[in-house]
Amino acid sequence: MRIVKTIAEVRNQVKAWREQGLTIGLVPTMGYLHEGHASLIEASHRDNDKTIVSDFVNPMQFAPTEDLASYPRDLELDSKIVEEYGGDLIFNPEPEEMYHKNFSSFVDMTVLTQELCGLSRPTHFRGVCTVVTKLFHIVKPDRAYFGKKDAQQLAVIRHMVDDLNIDIEIIGCPIVREPDGLAKSSRNIYLSESERKSALILSKSIFLGMDMIKKGETDCNIIIQAMKKLIHTEEFAKIDYVKIVDCETMQQIEKIDRPALCAIAVYIGKTRLIDNFFTEDI
Ligand code: PAF
Numbered sequence: 001m002r003i004v005k006t007i008a009e010v011r012n013q014v015k016a017w018r019e020q021g022l023t024i025g026l027v028p029t030m031g032y033l034h035e036g037h038a039s040l041i042e043a044s045h046r047d048n049d050k051t052i053v054s055d056f057v058n059p060m061q062f063a064p065t066e067d068l069a070s071y072p073r074d075l076e077l078d079s080k081i082v083e084e085y086g087g088d089l090i091f092n093p094e095p096e097e098m099y100h101k102n103f104s105s106f107v108d109m110t111v112l113t114q115e116l117c118g119l120s121r122p123t124h125f126r127g128v129c130t131v132v133t134k135l136f137h138i139v140k141p142d143r144a145y146f147g148k149k150d151a152q153q154l155a156v157i158r159h160m161v162d163d164l165n166i167d168i169e170i171i172g173c174p175i176v177r178e179p180d181g182l183a184k185s186s187r188n189i190y191l192s193e194s195e196r197k198s199a200l201i202l203s204k205s206i207f208l209g210m211d212m213i214k215k216g217e218t219d220c221n222i223i224i225q226a227m228k229k230l231i232h233t234e235e236f237a238k239i240d241y242v243k244i245v246d247c248e249t250m251q252q253i254e255k256i257d258r259p260a261l262c263a264i265a266v267y268i269g270k271t272r273l274i275d276n277f278f279t280e281d282i
Contacts, residue, residue, distance in 0.1 A: 001083045003075070003090040007138050010052065010091050014139060022049035026141035026168075028132055031055040031092075032072040033081040036176040036184040040145040043173050045086030047143055053082050054135050055092045060099070061127030072189050091138070098134060107133045112159055115250040116152045116263050117274065120240055128153055129160050136166055143169040147176075149183050151261050151276045155250060174281070177203065183275045190271040194236070199268045201234040202275040205242070209262050210282050218256040220244040231266060240265035240272060247278065 004010055017024060025044030029037050033055075044051040055078050062068035075092060082090055107129035112118075118125055136144065146154045154172045161170055176184045181203035182196075191199055205227040212223050227242050245252050247259040256279055263276040 017050050024141045025051045026139045026144045027053045028135050030057045031078050032186040033078045034184045036147050038085045039176050040173050041085040041087045044145050051087045052089045052139050053087045055090050058131040061124050106130050112156050112250045125156050145171045148172050149175045195268045198234050198236040201231050201237050205230045206275050210277050220254050236268050238267040
């Protein structure tokens with residue numbers, strides 16, 4: 001397993017693999033890998049001859065008020081995980097390698113990004129779409145793997161690939177949870193011991209919503225109110241949003257009468273966590 005820092009090194013390796021007729025999977029990450037990322041690497045290793053993991057904390061997707069400087073980084077840990085789960089190459093560029101000083105082209109999606117996380121993070125998806133497009137051009141993979149935990153991101157990327165005729169298969173992989181239910185996230189590291197306990201309110205409300213739908217509830221407002229009521233019982237929790245949207249358009253719906261996404265974002269102290277479920281996965 002190699003770690004490279006430059007775009008030229010990735011391109012040379014990809015060229016050599018392509019000359020041998022090998023297929024390539026890409027797992028885009030911001031590093032500080034956990035079991036959620038490991039499941040993406042494992043899936044790529046299963047589907048492709050070679051797997052490239054990009055490990056880059058992308059400054060463009062953080063607003064000035066967000067946690068870019070404190071975002072956790074640990075390349076040594078990441079390389080162990082990539083190796084263990086079958087990755088072949090880590091691409092770990094410096095920001096200057098990805099964005100030269102005259103950088104001025106962006107990929108901006110106007111529809112799916114106006115809802116959910118896009119409301120409280122208005123420039124986030126422009127940063128994600130731009131860096132993912134660059135990674136797609138650098139690696140030119142056959143397939144790329146994204147976690148369903150970032151459900152809106154997955155929908156945005158699928159839409160972008162379709163809009164821009166990018167010939168890469170996008171694979172969405174299930175959320176990986178801690179044994180007590182908390183969705184794995186690099187940001188869980190920010191939680192104090194007591195906040196870690198409070199953070200369980202996210203998965204508890206997700207399971208409540210799933211259960212209500214399983215029992216036949218179809219009124220989104222009733223489901224959302226019940227989930228919000230549960231979250232409000234936790235004193236450290238502050239709701240950003242609890243919403244049920246159409247899977248494709250990300251627009252809010254009133255009834256569960258089509259494939260839907262129930263997504264939540266909740267602050268636990270200063271840490272903003274997200275969780276969700278797709279009705280088709282219940
Ligand atoms: O999901 C993430 O970790 C990031 O948004 C991504 C897709 C690697 C782009 O920086």
